[in-house]
Each structure stands twice: as C-alpha cells, then as structure tokens.
Amino acid sequence: MKKLYALLALSAVAQAGLAADIIGNPKAAPAKIEMCIGCHGIPGYKATFPEVYQVPLIGGQSAKYLEAALNAYKKGDRKHPSMNGIAASLSDQDIADVAAYYSQQTRK
Amino acid sequence: MKERAMKKTIIAVVLGVVAMHANARGNIANGEALAKKYACASCHGADYNKGIDPTYPKLAGQHADYLLHALQTYKRGGTKPYGRNNAIMVGMVAPLSDRDMADIAAYLHSLPSTLVLKR
Numbered sequence: 001m002k003k004l005y006a007l008l009a010l011s012a013v014a015q016a017g018l019a020a021d022i023i024g025n026p027k028a029a030p031a032k033i034e035m036c037i038g039c040h041g042i043p044g045y046k047a048t049f050p051e052v053y054q055v056p057l058i059g060g061q062s063a064k065y066l067e068a069a070l071n072a073y074k075k076g077d078r079k080h081p082s083m084n085g086i087a088a089s090l091s092d093q094d095i096a097d098v099a100a101y102y103s104q105q106t107r108k
Numbered sequence: 109m110k111e112r113a114m115k116k117t118i119i120a121v122v123l124g125v126v127a128m129h130a131n132a133r134g135n136i137a138n139g140e141a142l143a144k145k146y147a148c149a150s151c152h153g154a155d156y157n158k159g160i161d162p163t164y165p166k167l168a169g170q171h172a173d174y175l176l177h178a179l180q181t182y183k184r185g186g187t188k189p190y191g192r193n194n195a196i197m198v199g200m201v202a203p204l205s206d207r208d209m210a211d212i213a214a215y216l217h218s219l220p221s222t223l224v225l226k227r
Binding site for chain 1: 165225226
C-alpha cells in the first residue's frame with residue numbers, strides 16, 4: 001500500500017511537471033508567424049504612435065523574454081493595440097513555438 | 109588665405125552636423141555613464157547580450173528608437189494607453205529624463221549585438 005501511495009505521488013509530480021512546461025517547437029512556428037513578419041520581418045519598418053520607432057529586433061532574442069513579452073501583451077500589462085490583439089489570438093503553445101523560432105535565429 | 113578660411117568653415121559645418129546628429133540620436137558616452145549609474149547591467153548582463161534571468165531582454169544592438177520607446181512605455185506606466193506595467197522597470201525609469209532615456213538607448217544600440225532581423 002505504501003508503495004502504491006509513493007507511486008501515485010510520483011506520477012502526480014511528473015504530471016504537474018508536464019503541465020507546467022510547455023516546450024516551444026520552432027518547427028511548428030512557420031504557420032504561426034505570418035502576423036509577425038508583416039512588421040518584424042521588414043527592415044526599417046516603423047511604428048508611428050505615440051513615438052516613431054523601428055519595431056524591435058526579435059531574432060536572436062531570449063525565448064523566455066519573448067514569451068514574457070507576448071504574455072504581457074496578452075494580459076494587458078503592456079498596452080499596445082496591435083500587439084494586444086495579436087498576442088490575444090495566440091495560445092500558450094503558439095507563444096512558446098514563436099518564441100523558440102525567433103530565439104534560434106543567428107547572424108549567419 | 110581664402111581657401112584656408114573655407115576649409116575652416118567646412119570643418120566647422122561638418123562638426124556641427126556631427127554634433128547635431130549625436131544630439132538628435134542620443135549621446136552614447138553620457139548613456140554609458142547613466143547605464144553605469146543606474147546599474148542596468150546588474151540585470152541585463154555585463155555585455156547586455158544575456159540577462160541574469162532568461163525573461164530579461166537582450167538589449168545590445170537593439171534599435172535605439174525602440175529602446176527609447178520601451179523606456180517611455182514604462183514611464184507612462186500600466187494604466188495609460190501605450191504604457192507598460194512592470195514591477196522593476198517602472199521604478200527604474202522614474203528618475204530618468206527624456207534626454208537620459210535617449211542617451212541610454214543610444215549607448216545600448218552601439219554595443220555588439222546578437223540580435224537579427226530575419227523572417
């Protein structure tokens with residue numbers, strides 16, 4: 001009986017681990033980045049309000065930062081109409097995949 | 109004599125344009141001093157290419173105008189349009205003037221970067 005409890009406890013821990021960690025798959029990203037490349041894929045592309053600025057470079061950025069930023073747009077901690085709309089349309093898995101894809105880009 | 113005066117004028121004009129350019133884009137040297145003063149590297153990493161936590165962005169080589177915009181969003185804070193709510197950054201930008209933020213942005217942009225623009 002003790003062994004059974006131990007086994008149950010272990011499997012619960014393992015499941016919690018699985019549920020908490022969504023692993024980004026860069027290979028799943030190409031179908032999900034269409035909304036990104038219209039701005040972030042164009043050299044010199046600028047947003048114009050309230051400041052005029054080039055949209056950020058996201059290639060080679062930390063995956064966990066990209067996830068945090070997208071989640072902040074999704075939650076509304078960052079207020080930016082276009083990014084709020086785009087982030088809201090992404091699932092947690094989509095966000096992880098897109099973040100993994102851009103973080104793996106290098107200068108070569 | 110005339111030629112010499114002309115040369116001096118040209119040099120003065122060139123220097124003036126360079127200075128204005130630096131002014132419009134932020135002063136890198138002052139930005140470096142401010143980044144040291146406010147210890148930006150203590151979170152964003154010594155070379156600004158790797159934060160001490162993976163959820164912190166790489167800043168080296170990022171577009172200066174975007175960095176300035178980002179700093180301004182923290183200054184606006186989490187309740188205003190085009191603002192950002194962030195427990196750490198909202199506090200960090202509080203003492204910074206617009207000039208300070210432009211200088212810091214110029215400095216960070218000038219650093220060797222691993223960021224890329226690809227599809």
